[in-house]
Amino acid sequence: MLHELFTPSLQHGLDLAGIFVFAISGALLAVRKNFDVFGMAVLAEITALGGGLIRDLIIGAVPPAAFTDLGYFSMPLAATALVFFLHPQVERIQGAVNVFDAAGLGLFCVTGTTKAYEYGLGLTASVVLGLVTAAGGGVLRDVLANEAPSLLRWDRDLYAVPAIVGATMVALFIHFDVLGALTGTLAVLTAFVLRLLAMRFHWRAPRAWNRRSASTEEE
């Protein structure tokens, strides 16, 4: 099956790891918002599984993978338990969490794109769904936490661009019929490294020109 670029067990292990780190970011935001342990679990589940869930609803893959694989469902609960008991320690290794989150971003933009393509969508739509898979959970997380989505804000380091680049690479590999474990890994790594660089050098996307007046805008 195409969207299992790697061996099934490796793919599954990577998926679980990506879900776990995404869930950590959801649970951490829940703590910051003063939610209780159930709020933490809900936010962890939705952050980790929400992007894939939206993708699956759109491509008609029901019931979505999030509801058929008990492992997918369990990882966010494990992440919730970890943050519940060790919140200050997890906050302290926020830098490491961000690195893992970048890895999850890279992984999910690639697997999301391939899965959408397998379900018969066009290459452009598959790229969009790769982005949705990688970034949709974080948007749902922020909406539920009643915050403007981090993905949309100009004062955040680039998040969408690495995912778009990774997903576009997959689409090109599919187009040229060279998608496989090696090229798939290359796309994952490219998105991963781009996101790391964006965090390291605070790369940001521009805002609209001349937002207030022509003279005072130089971002």
Next chain:
Amino acid sequence: MLHELFTPSLQHGLDLAGIFVFAISGALLAVRKNFDVFGMAVLAEITALGGGLIRDLIIGAVPPAAFTDLGYFSMPLAATALVFFLHPQVERIQGAVNVFDAAGLGLFCVTGTTKAYEYGLGLTASVVLGLVTAAGGGVLRDVLANEAPSLLRWDRDLYAVPAIVGATMVALFIHFDVLGALTGTLAVLTAFVLRLLAMRFHWRAPRAWNRRSASTEEE
């Protein structure tokens, strides 16, 4: 059919009653947020039908029941009319409204779980969808009203737990092949009573340990 635990007409009557009281809570929040009568109707519809709608999209039951049963659609409009004309009186009986809301919670966690199981989902996923059915509408209500979902906040009495308990009882009954009108009613009543107790004694779920410092947290 399994998810009609009771006779069809009793089941339908209970569904309509549950929808009505959920819709009341949506219309009341709309008044508090200063929405107009259409905002009230939209919030009433989404609060009452949103949880079942999400469940139906996830299990692939399209078009969702909310769009095929005119009664389901009409009850929130009736609730809107009631709140529109008699808002202060409805606010005054908020205690009674909360009791009915607890009954709706009990009912929907049970019917949601059974419907999901009928559509072929596993027991754990069915429990999750029971919770989604019972509490999802309230989350959508709060998101549309631009508030942090009541379900997630630590300063609210337990809401998810009674639904999870009721849904889990249903799953156990299914597992041991004893789900019927009697055991189904028992699950509904258990969730209902747990929610009443949670409101009466202000049971709350804990927040993460050591949120700020190790010394000042004793919740």
Next chain:
Amino acid sequence: MLHELFTPSLQHGLDLAGIFVFAISGALLAVRKNFDVFGMAVLAEITALGGGLIRDLIIGAVPPAAFTDLGYFSMPLAATALVFFLHPQVERIQGAVNVFDAAGLGLFCVTGTTKAYEYGLGLTASVVLGLVTAAGGGVLRDVLANEAPSLLRWDRDLYAVPAIVGATMVALFIHFDVLGALTGTLAVLTAFVLRLLAMRFHWRAPRAWNRRSASTEEE
């Protein structure tokens, strides 16, 4: 096919125009919220395509049209580019944008209703989905921008009512078997003109009676 009331190419051209103006409103809100260019594109896409996307998920038309027609996907990007480079000029013609938005509202409430009916939904449900098609994108836009949905607020000119009227006209035309290019156009124009009048004369819907006390409310 029924929901192509007009010739396919005319229908498609109208759809694209409606999508474009809806996307403009999304991109403009993104600028006001200080989002970056990717946030603008996301908000433009969701404002323009979100209503139809929800409708398609509910009626089971997957993958939704938004993901199968590259033109639908491209228009919001064009709108984003326009607002990105010419934001002050677009703001200055906000009045014209609102007129086009009203035209989009009229168009989409009609096409949304007909498409839902084609997929086998009842007339009432089809009217609701016509409203969802026309107004759902704007609600998603406001939710993502972390604002109370404009659709629900009492201090906004009527938006839902023109769409409901247009959608209801379509349902009546279907019921009496007279829906065609002429009657379809009549419904579009009615909704369009009603919305223009609502903006011109600041028509608003009432809020609940006696919101605070019986004596101080006279809206």
